[in-house]
Amino acid sequence: MRVLIVDDEPGARAKLRRLLAxxxxxxxxxxxxxxxxxxxxxxxxxxxxxxxxxxIEMPGGxxxxxxxxxxxxxxxSVIFSTAHAEHALRAFELAALDYLLKPYTAERLADALARxxxxxxxxxxxxxxxxxxxxxVRLADVQWISAADNYIELHLPPRSLLERATLREALSRPGxxxxxxxxxxxxxxxxxxxxxxxxxxxxxxxxxxxxxxxLRASRGYRAALASLAP
Numbered sequence: 018m019r020v021l022i023v024d025d026e027p028g029a030r031a032k033l034r035r036l037l038a039x040x041x042x043x044x045x046x047x048x049x050x051x052x053x054x055x056x057x058x059x060x061x062x063x064x065x066x067x068x069x070x071x072x073i074e075m076p077g078g079x080x081x082x083x084x085x086x087x088x089x090x091x092x093x094s095v096i097f098s099t100a101h102a103e104h105a106l107r108a109f110e111l112a113a114l115d116y117l118l119k120p121y122t123a124e125r126l127a128d129a130l131a132r133x134x135x136x137x138x139x140x141x142x143x144x145x146x147x148x149x150x151x152x153x154v155r156l157a158d159v160q161w162i163s164a165a166d167n168y169i170e171l172h173l174p175p176r177s178l179l180e181r182a183t184l185r186e187a188l189s190r191p192g193x194x195x196x197x198x199x200x201x202x203x204x205x206x207x208x209x210x211x212x213x214x215x216x217x218x219x220x221x222x223x224x225x226x227x228x229x230x231x232l233r234a235s236r237g238y239r240a241a242l243a244s245l246a247p
Contacts, residue, residue: 018040018042018043018044018067018068018133018134018137019044019045019047019064019066019067019068020037020043020045020046020047020066020067020068020069020070021047021048021049021055021058021059021066021068021069021070021087021092022034022037022046022047022048022049022070023048023049023050023051023052023054023055023069023070023071023072023075023080023083024050024070024071024072024075024098025050025051025072025075025076026072027050029072029098029119030048030050033070033098033126034046034048036123036126037126039123040130042134047059047062047066050075051075051076051077051078052075052077052078052079052080052082052083052086053077053078054077055069055083055087056083056086056087056090059087059090059092060090064091065087065090065091065092065093066092067092067093067094067133067137068092068093068094068095068096068133069083069084069087069092069094069095069096070096070098070117071083071084071087071095071096071097071098072097072098072099073097073099073101074099074101080097080099084097084113085185085189088186088189088190089189089191091191093136093137094114094133094136094137095113095114096113096114096115096116096117096129096133097113097115097116097117098116098117098119098121099116099117099118099119100118100119114129114132114133114136115128115129115132117129144192145157145192145196147171149171149178149179149180150178150179150180152178154171154173154178156192156193156196156197156207157196157207157209158173159171159172159173159197159207160172160173160174160206160207160210160226160227160228160230161197161204161205161206161207161210161226161230161232162184162187162197162204162205163184163203163204164183164184164202164203164204165179167181167182167183168180168181168182169182169183169184169187172228172230174228174230175228184199184203184204184205187205188205198241198244198245199238199241200222200224200232200234200235200238200241200242201232201233201234201235201238202235202237204232206224206226206232208244208245210226210227210228211224211225211226211245212225212226212227213225214242214245219236220236220239221233221234221235221236222234222242224245
């Protein structure tokens with residue numbers, strides 16, 4: 018396992034270094050004091066780290082913003098580590114794998130690493146596919162994705178599959194942003210399945226999909242709506 022530590026406090030980085038050094042499967046540790054340095058470091062690597070351990074409050078950009086950028090760079094797992102408990106909800110909204118509240122124990126870190134290992138053990142799906150509930154799904158067959166608290170539903174009518182992730186996280190995955198178009202805070206559509214667009218006077222629209230389902234596109238996503246065929 019290759020791990021990236023990002024924290025502006027040298028003492029916090031040293032603690033994580035010490036704890037991670039005791040883990041037999043941690044093969045490499047990368048460190049950065051802030052978000053810009055972390056992104057530069059990741060871009061220098063031949064392959065992205067498996068895990069990023071991020072502080073939230075840092076100079077040069079916070080850990081929440083950095084997490085989104087690292088996911089785009091291919092980092093599969095993110096764990097936030099911070100002294101600010103009020104950030105916990107935001108961390109899970111971003112589908113962070115775990116959240117370590119300082120000062121944490123070696124046992125608590127071990128629990129978090131166990132979740133990382135479980136995720137890394139899952140096979141990486143081929144381009145254009147995804148594993149959901151143990152099933153390999155073709156993204157082209159997914160007509161729309163809807164948010165359900167900290168889960169998303171992938172709709173392949175007449176059925177749907179549930180996955181623990183946020184809509185924002187799902188759309189940040191490589192290949193997903195070009196496959197799905199977010200037209201509402203609660204859902205994103207596959208443009209290839211949009212059969213009809215009924216534009217409303219309010220700047221909103223109703224989208225009819227190939228399965229017959231009708232979804233509302235809100236005016237806050239008018240730019241996205243303009244990219245759909247008239």
